[in-house]
Amino acid sequence: MIDIITLIPNSFYASFLISIAVAIMGSLIVINKSSFIAGSIAHGSFGGIGLAIYFSLPILLMTSVFAVFLALILSYISLKIPHRSDAVIGAVWAVGMSVGILFSELTPGYNAGLISYLFGSILTISNEDIYMMIGVDTLLIIFISILYNQILLISYDKEFAKVRGLNVGFLYTLLLVLISLTVVMSVRAIGLILIIAMFTMPPFIAEKFTKSLKGMMILSGILSAIFMISGIFISFYFDISATATIILVATTFFFLSLFKK
Amino acid sequence: MNLIEIKNVSFSYNDELVLKNINLTIKKNDYLAVIGPNGGGKSTFVKLILGFIKPTKGSIKLHTQKLGYVPQYTNFSLDIPITVLDVVLQGRIKKYKFFYNEEDKKEVYEKLKLVKMYEYKDKKISELSGGQRQRVLIARAMVSNPDVLILDEPTSAIDPQGQKEIYDILKSLNITKIMISHDLNFLLEGVNKVAWISKTLVLHDAPDLHLHRKDGHFCEIDFINEVHKCKVSND
Ligand SMILES: Nc1ncnc2c1ncn2[C@@H]1O[C@H](COP(=O)(O)OP(=O)(O)OP(=O)(O)O)[C@@H](O)[C@H]1O
Ligand SMILES: [Mg+2]
Numbered sequence: 001m002i003d004i005i006t007l008i009p010n011s012f013y014a015s016f017l018i019s020i021a022v023a024i025m026g027s028l029i030v031i032n033k034s035s036f037i038a039g040s041i042a043h044g045s046f047g048g049i050g051l052a053i054y055f056s057l058p059i060l061l062m063t064s065v066f067a068v069f070l071a072l073i074l075s076y077i078s079l080k081i082p083h084r085s086d087a088v089i090g091a092v093w094a095v096g097m098s099v100g101i102l103f104s105e106l107t108p109g110y111n112a113g114l115i116s117y118l119f120g121s122i123l124t125i126s127n128e129d130i131y132m133m134i135g136v137d138t139l140l141i142i143f144i145s146i147l148y149n150q151i152l153l154i155s156y157d158k159e160f161a162k163v164r165g166l167n168v169g170f171l172y173t174l175l176l177v178l179i180s181l182t183v184v185m186s187v188r189a190i191g192l193i194l195i196i197a198m199f200t201m202p203p204f205i206a207e208k209f210t211k212s213l214k215g216m217m218i219l220s221g222i223l224s225a226i227f228m229i230s231g232i233f234i235s236f237y238f239d240i241s242a243t244a245t246i247i248l249v250a251t252t253f254f255f256l257s258l259f260k261k
Numbered sequence: 262m263n264l265i266e267i268k269n270v271s272f273s274y275n276d277e278l279v280l281k282n283i284n285l286t287i288k289k290n291d292y293l294a295v296i297g298p299n300g301g302g303k304s305t306f307v308k309l310i311l312g313f314i315k316p317t318k319g320s321i322k323l324h325t326q327k328l329g330y331v332p333q334y335t336n337f338s339l340d341i342p343i344t345v346l347d348v349v350l351q352g353r354i355k356k357y358k359f360f361y362n363e364e365d366k367k368e369v370y371e372k373l374k375l376v377k378m379y380e381y382k383d384k385k386i387s388e389l390s391g392g393q394r395q396r397v398l399i400a401r402a403m404v405s406n407p408d409v410l411i412l413d414e415p416t417s418a419i420d421p422q423g424q425k426e427i428y429d430i431l432k433s434l435n436i437t438k439i440m441i442s443h444d445l446n447f448l449l450e451g452v453n454k455v456a457w458i459s460k461t462l463v464l465h466d467a468p469d470l471h472l473h474r475k476d477g478h479f480c481e482i483d484f485i486n487e488v489h490k491c492k493v494s495n496d
Pocket of ligand 1: 274279297298299300301302303304305306333
């Protein structure tokens with residue numbers, strides 16, 4: 001129990017750092033209708049974790065490389081064959097997971113650790129995870145401060161973006177690569193399986209109350225922080241899984257928001 | 262002055278020949294109406310001019326890079342929270358231009374007044390009617406001060422009153438225009454060339470079409486087909 005006290009600060013830092021990513025990338029995922037792609041990257045990254053464990057490579061690094069690789073494949077495919085991309089997105093999802101399962105099976109005695117990558121464990125966040133979050137958040141903030149208008153345009157109307165001379169392929173690929181890094185930075189805290197819920201529910205709610213993407217980002221960041229912190233408190237109080245509680249808190253508000261037209 | 266020269270252009274999607282041997286020259290201040298049946302290749306034709314797709318055969322020479330475009334479907338997600346002002350500002354973006362300045366805003370206000378949407382500038386685009394939204398898109402295409410304005414069925418899904426407003430606005434714009442449309446009744450006002458596209462392109466001078474008015478009204482029944490037939494009989 002004494003350990004928990006020293007671990008609490010990291011779970012709070014993680015909540016805020018992840019909320020920044022939810023604000024920026026979550027909103028972009030929602031307005032681009034890319035939750036399926038983001039889900040594919042998140043689940044597919046399990047392959048990176050399996051490979052890292054099997055070859056005893058640094059997990060965050062290996063998973064980042066693997067997730068970026070998936071992002072590049074998905075970007076290529078959804079730009080080349082947009083009308084059939086969902087089939088490929090599903091395949092990447094499954095292949096990544098299979099690779100992960102296969103290699104972790106081949107690694108004796110590691111299964112316990114895998115659960116935390118799948119379902120997250122925000123109460124046991126290490127300093128290394130926090131540094132990764134700070135690094136990725138910094139990238140995201142730089143990215144959105146410079147490219148806000150361009151990304152908003154390609155999210156809204158890709159054809160018109162082309163007429164204006166924007167490199168739609170490059171911007172879209174950059175977006176997916178950043179989604180993949182966001183996934184990796186959140187994997188220890190939220191878990192591969194729950195990331196998509198955490199990243200899409202706050203922006204979905206926020207979207208109904210705002211007039212601009214900027215407003216949507218700010219509000220979803222605030223909502224995300226509230227969900228995460230309150231989830232952590234509730235889970236302490238009832239001694240239940242923190243990540244699951246966070247998601248259920250978010251889901252409750254998500255369903256309530258459905259009643260707003 | 263020739264702005265666009267299209268020579269012997271053919272285009273196929275995979276193996277399907279969609280456009281065959283198209284020839285057309287567009288001059289400064291032309292107002293070209295593009296008509297034809299669904300699936301005839303009209304949108305493909307403007308996408309070739311815009312450079313979204315490349316001709317399978319032939320060549321398209323553009324003497325300007327400044328094209329304004331109003332797409333066929335409002336194919337964007339209406340859920341994206343964005344105001345009218347922010348949509349029209351998009352017309353000022355460029356490859357290496359990341360932020361908007363005061364001049365951009367001034368230009369946007371001016372064009373919003375032109376399409377009579379200035380009072381709506383802070384409204385969410387999703388709260389507008391189809392006709393209002395289309396006017397916003399025309400303003401967006403105009404804020405870059407293009408040499409050629411290309412519109413793909415700007416009035417589909419708009420009531421007759423709204424259509425008339427849009428055509429009046431277009432007529433008043435002093436600029437080269439290429440417009441796909443099915444509403445010939447309005448369209449003929451101000452149009453000086455009509456291209457019938459159904460895999461091939463047949464060009465009519467707009468005054469020709471006026472010959473087919475009956476008692477001061479435009480032909481009503483299957484007007485589009487009649488236009489095509491008339492031309493064939495002229496040959
Ligand atoms: N992306 C595509 N891939 C394959 N075939 C296509 C594609 N886009 C259009 N086509 C085909 O090309 C032909 C011409 O389509 P196009 O959209 O240019 O017609 P259109 O004249 O604009 O029709 P409408 O009046 O319905 O808008 C059609 O047969 C269509 O099926
Ligand atoms: Mg069309």
